[in-house]
Amino acid sequence: MSSSAHARMNCGEFRSTYIQDTTIFPTPLARRTAIAAVIFLLLAPTFLNSYFLNLGIQVGYYGIAALGLNIVVGFTGQISLGHAAFFGFGAFASAWLNNVTGLPVFFCIPLAGVMTMAVGLIVGIPAGRIKGLYLAIATLASQYILEDFFSRADWFTGGAYGAMANPFSIFGFEFNNDQRYWYVVLFYVVLMFLFGTNLLRTRDGRAFIAVRDHYLSAEIMGINLTKYRILSFGISSFYAGVGGALFGHYLGFVSAEGFTLLLSIQFLGMIIIGGMGSVQGTLMGTAFMVLLPELMEGGVGLFGHGSSGLMQALAYIKEMSIGLAIILFLIFEPDGLAHRWKMIKAYWKLYPFSY
Numbered sequence: 001m002s003s004s005a006h007a008r009m010n011c012g013e014f015r016s017t018y019i020q021d022t023t024i025f026p027t028p029l030a031r032r033t034a035i036a037a038v039i040f041l042l043l044a045p046t047f048l049n050s051y052f053l054n055l056g057i058q059v060g061y062y063g064i065a066a067l068g069l070n071i072v073v074g075f076t077g078q079i080s081l082g083h084a085a086f087f088g089f090g091a092f093a094s095a096w097l098n099n100v101t102g103l104p105v106f107f108c109i110p111l112a113g114v115m116t117m118a119v120g121l122i123v124g125i126p127a128g129r130i131k132g133l134y135l136a137i138a139t140l141a142s143q144y145i146l147e148d149f150f151s152r153a154d155w156f157t158g159g160a161y162g163a164m165a166n167p168f169s170i171f172g173f174e175f176n177n178d179q180r181y182w183y184v185v186l187f188y189v190v191l192m193f194l195f196g197t198n199l200l201r202t203r204d205g206r207a208f209i210a211v212r213d214h215y216l217s218a219e220i221m222g223i224n225l226t227k228y229r230i231l232s233f234g235i236s237s238f239y240a241g242v243g244g245a246l247f248g249h250y251l252g253f254v255s256a257e258g259f260t261l262l263l264s265i266q267f268l269g270m271i272i273i274g275g276m277g278s279v280q281g282t283l284m285g286t287a288f289m290v291l292l293p294e295l296m297e298g299g300v301g302l303f304g305h306g307s308s309g310l311m312q313a314l315a316y317i318k319e320m321s322i323g324l325a326i327i328l329f330l331i332f333e334p335d336g337l338a339h340r341w342k343m344i345k346a347y348w349k350l351y352p353f354s355y
Helices: 003-008 028-046 050-075 083-101 105-128 133-152 178-199 203-213 215-220 225-251 261-274 279-303 308-312 314-332 336-350
Strands: none
Touching (some): 050 203, 050 225, 083 105, 083 133, 083 225, 083 261, 105 133, 133 261, 178 225, 203 215, 261 279, 261 314, 261 336, 279 314, 308 314
C-alpha cells in the first residue's frame, strides 16, 4: 500500500515495524501538515503586525522552557517548583557571557543552556533519593536560593540594577525588532522541539517514561533510577536556560523581579493545560497561557468601558483567569488540550461511527 493511500485511510493505522511505530510523524499527512505549518510561520512576518509577532515570540521562548518542565514532570513523573529560577539563570548567564567575554550572542544562548544545565544537575541530586512532597519542597528551596543569588551576585546579574542583554546578531546583522527576532525564536523552537521529540524515542527517553510509570518495575529491569532522575533535571534546566536566554536578548534587559514563584506556577499551568507528557500539548498549553491574559484585557476593554474599578482590577482579573483555567482543566480535562485534540481527530476519522 502506498504512503499516500495510508494517509487517506479512515479506519486506522497499520504499522508492521518498530521504526514505523516510533516515527515522529504517524502519517504522511501529519508530516506534510508540519512542513506547511513551518512554511506558514516563516511567512508570518509579512502579514502579521508587531503585536501578534510579540505574542508569537512569547509563545516560542516560554514554550521551550515549558517543554523542559514537561520532560521532568510529564515524562519522568517528578515535580519542580523552581523552573522560573532556571529560566532566569539562563537569561542572566547569556547576558553575562556576552558582556564579560565578548562572545557573540549566537554562541552565548546554547552556552547559557549548558551553564543552566550544570546548575540543574546539582539541584537534581536530591531527586535521586527523594520524591513527592519532599522533592517539591527541595525544588521550591532552589527557587528561593536562586532568587537570592540574583539579587546579591552583582558581578553576574548586576544586582538590583539588572543586566543589559545585547540583541542577537550574525556577522553584524542585528535581529533587533519583532520581524527579525521572530526567525531566531522560530529556529530555536523547531530545533528544541525536534530534539525533545527525538529524545523520547531514544533509550534514555523510554527510561524516563519507565521511571514515571512504575519506578520499582523500572529498577527491576535494570534502569538506574538515580541517574535518570538527575539527568531529567539537567535536560529540563538546559531547555529553561535556552528559553531564558531568548527571553533576555529579546527584551534587551534582564531583571531579577521577573523570575518569581508565580512564573514557576505558570509554567506548571502550561503543561497541565496542554497535557502532561505531550510535546505537542506543551506548545498548545503555552499558547493558551500567553493568549488568555490578552483575551481578558480585550474583554474588559469591550464590556468594562467606562468602569474605572474594572479597569483598575485588570491585573488581578488576568491572574485570577489563569488560576481558574488551571482549576477547570484539572477538573474537566486533566489530560489537557492535547488529549482533546486527539479526541476531535478521532471523531472526524471514525465519523459517522462513534466507536
